[in-house]
Amino acid sequence: MNAHDSEKVIGTLLSQGYTQVAKPDEADLVLYNTCSIRDKAEQKVFHRLQEFKRHNRGKVFGVLGCVAQQEGERIFERAPHVSLVAGSASYAKLPEMLVQLESGNRRVTGLSLDNDQAFETPFTRRDNPHRAYITIIEGCDKSCAYCVVPFTRGPERSRTSESVLREARELARMGYIEIQLLGQNVNSYRDPSPAGWDFARLLRAMGEVDGIRRVRFTTSHPRDFVKEIIDAIDDNPVLCNHVHLPVQSGSSRVLARMQRLYTRDEYMRRIDWMKQARRNISITTDIIVGFPGETEEDFEQTLALLDEVEYDSLFGFKYSRRPNTAALDIADHISEEEKIRRLAIVQEKQRAIQIRRNSDLVGTVEETFVEGYNHATGQWIGRTSQNRTLNFVHPHVAGPRDGATLSGANLAGANLAGANLAGTSWSVRVTRAGPNSLAGEAVI
Ligand code: SAM
Ligand code: SF4
Numbered sequence: 173m174n175a176h177d178s179e180k181v182i183g184t185l186l187s188q189g190y191t192q193v194a195k196p197d198e199a200d201l202v203l204y205n206t207c208s209i210r211d212k213a214e215q216k217v218f219h220r221l222q223e224f225k226r227h228n229r230g231k232v233f234g235v236l237g238c239v240a241q242q243e244g245e246r247i248f249e250r251a252p253h254v255s256l257v258a259g260s261a262s263y264a265k266l267p268e269m270l271v272q273l274e275s276g277n278r279r280v281t282g283l284s285l286d287n288d289q290a291f292e293t294p295f296t297r298r299d300n301p302h303r304a305y306i307t308i309i310e311g312c313d314k315s316c317a318y319c320v321v322p323f324t325r326g327p328e329r330s331r332t333s334e335s336v337l338r339e340a341r342e343l344a345r346m347g348y349i350e351i352q353l354l355g356q357n358v359n360s361y362r363d364p365s366p367a368g369w370d371f372a373r374l375l376r377a378m379g380e381v382d383g384i385r386r387v388r389f390t391t392s393h394p395r396d397f398v399k400e401i402i403d404a405i406d407d408n409p410v411l412c413n414h415v416h417l418p419v420q421s422g423s424s425r426v427l428a429r430m431q432r433l434y435t436r437d438e439y440m441r442r443i444d445w446m447k448q449a450r451r452n453i454s455i456t457t458d459i460i461v462g463f464p465g466e467t468e469e470d471f472e473q474t475l476a477l478l479d480e481v482e483y484d485s486l487f488g489f490k491y492s493r494r495p496n497t498a499a500l501d502i503a504d505h506i507s508e509e510e511k512i513r514r515l516a517i518v519q520e521k522q523r524a525i526q527i528r529r530n531s532d533l534v535g536t537v538e539e540t541f542v543e544g545y546n547h548a549t550g551q552w553i554g555r556t557s558q559n560r561t562l563n564f565v566h567p568h569v570a571g572p573r574d575g576a577t578l579s580g581a582n583l584a585g586a587n588l589a590g591a592n593l594a595g596t597s598w599s600v601r602v603t604r605a606g607p608n609s610l611a612g613e614a615v616i
Contacts, residue, residue: 173307173354173356174205174206174207174237175299175305176296176305176307176354177205177236177237177260177263178205179296179297179298179299179305180263180293180295180296181203181205181236181263181266182297183293183295183296183297184263184266184267184293184295185266185267185270186295186297187295188267188270190270192297196224196228196231197227197228199231200231200232201231201232201233201234201270201273202224202228202231202232202233202234203233203234203235203236203256204217204220204221204224204233204234204235204236205236205237206235206236206237206238206239206240207237207238207239208237208238208239208241208242208320208324208494209238209319209320209321209492209494210489210492210494211492211493211494212492213239214239214242217235217239218250218251221233221235221250221251221253221254222251224253225251225253232255232256232273233251233253233254233255233256234254234255234256234257234258235247235251235254235256235257235258236258236259236260236263237259237260237324238259238260238320238321238324238325240257240258240259240283241259241260241261241283241285241323241324241325242320242323242324242495242496243257244257244281244283245257245279245281248279255273255277255278255279255280256269256270256273256280256281256282257280257281257282257283258280258281258282258283259282259283259285259324259325259326260310260324260325261284261285261287261310261311261325261326262282262283262284262287263282263293264292264293265282266282269282285325285326285327287326287329288329292331292335298348301347301348301594301595302347302348302349302350302541302543302594302595303348303349303350303351303352303386303543304343304348304350304351304352305351305352305354306336306339306340306343306351306352306353306354307331307354307355308330308331308336308353308354308355308358308361308374309328309329309330309331309355309356309357309358309360309361310325310326310328310329310355310356311325311326311327311328311329311356312325312327312328312356312357313327313328313360314357314393314395314431314433315431315498316420316430316431316432317429317430317431317497317498317499317502318430318460318463318491318492318494318497318499319494319497320494320495320496320497321356323495323496323497325356328357328360330361330362330363330364331364332363332364332365332367333363333365333367333369333373333374333377334365334367336353336374336378337377337378337381340378340381340384341381341382343384344381344382344383344384345383347595348383348384349383349384349385349386349541349595350384350385350386350387350388350541351378351381351384351386351387351388352387352388352389352390353374353375353378353387353388353389353390354389354390355389355391356391357391357392357393357396358371358389358390358391358392359371359389359392359393359396359397359398359401360393360396361374370398370400371389371396371401372398372400372401372403372404373400375387375389375401375404375405375411376404376407376408378411379404379408379410379411380408380410384410385410385541385597386410386412386541386557387410387411387412388412388414388559390416391416391418391458392415392416392417393418394417394418394419394432394434394438394439394442395432395433395434397415397417397442399445401415402445402446402449402453405449405451405453406449406450406451409451409557412557412558412559413449413451413452413453413454413557413558414453414454414455414456414484414557414558414559415446415453415454415455415456416456416457416458417439417442417443417455417456417457418457418458418459419439419457419458419459419477419481420432420458420459420460420463421459421460421463421466421470421473421474422436422470422473422474422475422476422477422478423436423466423469423470423471423473423474424436424437425470426463426465426466426470427439429463429464429465429499429502430460430463430499431498436473436477440480440481443455443481452558453558454484454558454559454560455481455483455484456483456484456485456486456487456559457481457483457486457487458486458487458488458489459474459478459486459487459488459489459518460489460490460491461474461488461489461490461491461511461514461515461518462490462491462506462510462511462514462515463491463499463506464491464499464502464503464504464505464506465502465503465504466491466506466514471514474518475517475518475521478518478521478522478525479521479525482525482528482529483522483525484526484529484558484559484560485522485526485608486518486522488515488518488519488522489515490508490511490512490514490515491506491511493505523607526607526608527605527606527607530560530605530606530607530609530610531605533560533602533605533610534602534603534604534605535601535602536601536602537599537600537601537602537615538556538557538558538560538562538599538600538602538610538612539556539557539597539598539599539600540554540555540556540562540564540597540598540599540600540612541554541555541595541596541597542554542593542594542595542596542597542598543555543594544594545571545572545592545593545594546563547571549563550565550570550571551563551564551565551611552564552565552566552569552593552614554598554600556610560609560610561608561609561610562600562602562609562610562611562612563609563610563611563612564598564600564611564612564613564614565613565614566593566598566613566614566616567613567614567616568616569590569591569593571590572590572591572592572593572594573590573591573592598614598615599614599615600612600613600614600615601613601614601615
């Protein structure tokens with residue numbers, strides 16, 4: 173989401189006549205987009221701000237994103253060389269704020285969360301020519317005991333389905349083939365227009381947009397995850413067979429203390445829907461270890477859940493204390509060493525699961541979209557619908573010539589020597605599997 177927020181900010185500023193430069197050294201104005209989900213990310217921001225100050229005298233600095241929203245005007249005290257502080261709910265006002273800076277205002281802030289509309293910008297400058305992000309819902313109405321997001325990104329605001337579909341059609345017209353729908357809880361989407369579509373309905377409509385060949389979405393919240401989402405994926409191969417469904421803990425006791433709004437059994441019911449689907453759905457998750465009061469027995473239940481679900485991948489985090497959150501008041505904080513130990517156990521177990529699951533794919537043929545070329549290994553970098561990295565060799569295309577492109581439309585009969593396959597799709601036979609990626613050869 174942060175990467176896409178930066179794309180929106182860049183596009184907005186370009187539309188106002190600003191020019192983007194390659195390195196901060198070359199800029200007059202440096203905007204730093206930040207994350208405060210864990211304490212480590214936040215500390216990095218202040219460290220980087222000091223670095224910037226040392227090496228970039230005479231420049232105007234702005235801090236954007238969740239650290240800006242959370243720390244507000246305190247940032248001016250900790251980093252007096254900063255002139256602009258703005259959270260994501262204020263990005264639509266950035267051009268106005270920059271005018272204030274240019275007219276000599278030394279301290280400008282955009283911190284209001286009082287915004288009932290999602291930030292729409294027609295000016296987004298996308299980094300990837302083939303895959304585009306679309307935010308469909310911003311903010312979060314849940315209140316997990318460990319999480320700052322409701323404080324930094326404000327309440328939920330959904331875009332109308334009409335505006336989302338208009339953007340998707342425009343992206344298809346521009347040549348994009350893959351769309352990733354974004355939201356803190358993407359499946360809590362509720363169309364604010366009279367149509368009143370839910371997420372499953374929007375997903376089905378996205379799968380019908382002419383020219384779009386893959387649709388992904390992240391992140392889904394288990395509480396709002398309904399079977400209609402799986403039915404939609406089953407009915408249309410354009411909708412990728414991958415669901416990221418963060419569980420956080422395998423213990424219902426910990427889930428209740430986290431205020432996650434589901435039990436382990438309720439979560440497992442959703443996993444069962446996916447396992448019973450017609451398509452082979454890849455499932456990934458987030459785990460927090462060392463939440464206050466997590467006993468050895470609770471932790472064992474998380475490990476047992478990993479064995480039961482057999483995730484295709486997971487993000488594991490040590491619990492990090494965050495300002496304003498309810499978990500600060502829970503007793504029994506767990507030592508850093510113990511969190512490190514539990515995280516290492518989770519990661520080791522998950523690595524073994526991934527080796528096993530990826531090995532099962534050796535010999536299968538997967539439709540693979542090409543994202544680039546790795547000159548060091550001589551392989552094309554591809555991604556499967558299940559979101560697995562599948563690097564492969566192509567019998568006729570050893571690597572791209574400088575500047576060469578090849579669109580999906582002119583593949584048939586094309587002279588492929590030296591072509592750049594990025595943005596095209598191939599059937600690839602998997603020949604090797606590692607814990608984090610697959611390798612194979614294109615089937616011609
Ligand atoms: N909305 C999504 C959900 O509820 O599943 C997750 C969004 S959150 C930005 C991404 C992940 O960061 C969470 O799933 C959680 O695992 C992790 N996270 C959030 N707050 C954390 C904290 N205080 N300490 C450790 N991990 C945290
Ligand atoms: Fe944070 Fe919970 Fe909201 Fe996800 S649902 S963004 S973890 S508060």
